[in-house]
Amino acid sequence: MADNRAAILSGAKAAHTLHRDLGIREQIERGGGGRVDVFGAIAKLGATLMFQPLDKLLGAYLPGEELGVLITTKRPLPVQRFTGAHELGHLYMSHQPSLDDASILRRSPFSTAGRADRQEREADAFASIFLSPAWLIALTLQRHGWSARQLAEPEFVYQASLRLGTSYRATCYALERHKVISSAQCARLVDVEPKTIKQHFLAGYEPPDWRSDVWLLTQRDEGLLIEGGRNDLFVMKLRENSGAGYLWNFDQLRDAGFALVIDDREDASPDTIGGVLTRTVTARSEDRVEGEVTLQEARPWAADTPLHQLLLRYDLRGPESPGMWEPELKRVLQAA
Numbered sequence: 089m090a091d092n093r094a095a096i097l098s099g100a101k102a103a104h105t106l107h108r109d110l111g112i113r114e115q116i117e118r119g120g121g122g123r124v125d126v127f128g129a130i131a132k133l134g135a136t137l138m139f140q141p142l143d144k145l146l147g148a149y150l151p152g153e154e155l156g157v158l159i160t161t162k163r164p165l166p167v168q169r170f171t172g173a174h175e176l177g178h179l180y181m182s183h184q185p186s187l188d189d190a191s192i193l194r195r196s197p198f199s200t201a202g203r204a205d206r207q208e209r210e211a212d213a214f215a216s217i218f219l220s221p222a223w224l225i226a227l228t229l230q231r232h233g234w235s236a237r238q239l240a241e242p243e244f245v246y247q248a249s250l251r252l253g254t255s256y257r258a259t260c261y262a263l264e265r266h267k268v269i270s271s272a273q274c275a276r277l278v279d280v281e282p283k284t285i286k287q288h289f290l291a292g293y294e295p296p297d298w299r300s301d302v303w304l305l306t307q308r309d310e311g312l313l314i315e316g317g318r319n320d321l322f323v324m325k326l327r328e329n330s331g332a333g334y335l336w337n338f339d340q341l342r343d344a345g346f347a348l349v350i351d352d353r354e355d356a357s358p359d360t361i362g363g364v365l366t367r368t369v370t371a372r373s374e375d376r377v378e379g380e381v382t383l384q385e386a387r388p389w390a391a392d393t394p395l396h397q398l399l400l401r402y403d404l405r406g407p408e409s410p411g412m413w414e415p416e417l418k419r420v421l422q423a424a
């Protein structure tokens with residue numbers, strides 16, 4: 089048990105050191121939030137990162153002259169990212185070669201049960217801390233204005249998990265570890281099926297594939313890079329000053345290849361006069377797209393400046409497909 093504690097500490101310490109060495113915290117703070125770029129970190133440490141349709145394994149770390157990390161394409165992006173972080177831990181701590189199956193997802197690095205060996209314990213702790221350090225959780229909660237009380241609700245934890253790029257369950261455990269929620273709250277949250285949470289946001293709409301993620305976007309997502317999958321759904325809840333003639337225009341989203349599947353308006357504050365409504369528009373991406381769109385709240389007949397704008401930046405290419413990691417491949421091709 090003492091040995092286990094030592095493994096957790098050395099894995100966590102390595103994760104903090106690598107954050108510092110790669111300037112990851114400064115970079116994320118400058119952008120006001122976002123995910124830890126785990127694949128970029130693997131490339132920066134000089135390893136070749138390959139994605140392959142592995143069946144039995146989630147990933148592998150292969151040291152030697154041809155330093156390499158292998159990740160399966162058969163799992164969703166949060167699992168690919170966790171696997172990448174685990175293999176990055178092996179790489180950074182100069183471990184022995186490792187072939188990792190799905191047991192890396194089931195092991196809790198912070199429990200004292202189980203019999204994984206020392207280097208696996210270290211890589212597990214490294215991965216958890218590397219992807220969701222306390223400062224990143226604090227930054228994410230602050231940016232979105234989520235309170236600890238709200239994070240006891242599955243809907244908020246799920247939205248936090250999408251911003252952090254960690255699975256719903258992993259996010260529950262990270263919030264517990266950093267004492268944002270209690271152990272009892274965590275136990276209740278991990279029992280909730282993500283599909284139930286998605287249904288809550290979709291108000292009766294049935295997506296073609298329930299594995300798609302459902303992002304609730306508000307003005308607090310202005311400029312933040314939305315990193316998701318090719319069929320993800322965006323539920324945009326925006327205040328609309330329709331009493332003064334201002335309307336949000338979603339044409340640009342349609343032009344960028346999104347299908348608008350729901351468009352609803354409801355009274356934001358029925359007690360007050362002034363015609364402020366909450367406009368809820370749900371859009372579905374239909375391709376592996378990346379880019380940005382600026383939505384505007386403007387008076388359709390007037391040429392004056394918009395009342396509000398919302399810049400949405402998105403990269404919906406996940407999960408990673410077979411082959412060399414795309415940015416690295418581009419770099420190699422340019423150098424050739």
Ligand SMILES: [Zn+2]
Pocket residue numbers: 174178186187188207208211
């Ligand atoms: Zn391992």
